[in-house]
Amino acid sequence: MQYIVTKQILVSLPRRWQAADMFTIEHEFDSTVITVIDEGETQLQEDVTVNVFAECVTVEQLDPQSEEVQYLQLSHQQIRDLAAALDLPEGIYRLVPEKS
Template identity: 60%
Template sequence: MFTIEHDFDATVVTLVDEGTDTSGPLQEDVTVSAFEDCVTFEQYDARSDSVVRITLSTDQARELTAALNLPEGIYRMKKRD
């Protein structure tokens, strides 16, 4: 399950791990915030009792999106004009 919210300066997607009978323990929710110049991923880490944040540039986020649909290999995205 996931939710999408449009805030003033970002689009926020929250991914909820609903799991399956065979998937093992559930993971904490992941919050993805897409800003004009970057995308952040946040997830609570119970071991450190803190939220872990990863920030990607918009180019890195675009490459990650493409990579999810490609087979194993090395790729370089072409820049748009």
């Protein structure tokens, strides 16, 4: 594990992440807003903003060619599936809750 200190918060990062990766988290009245900032050296992309509401999650990013913000709305289940899929090999999967 790698550890960094930012704003007096100790964060444990998985090895696949780099300390240069940057994002912000803000808690609004009706949502949590996460902004992912691309700080790479080449082919920088526009910031990605994720709004987590009680009923859904929206993802938005400015399209530099059209200069319009592109929106995507996902359910919380779709977000859980997407997070699980990031570390799985090619295949077809169904997520099933663990029985306690």
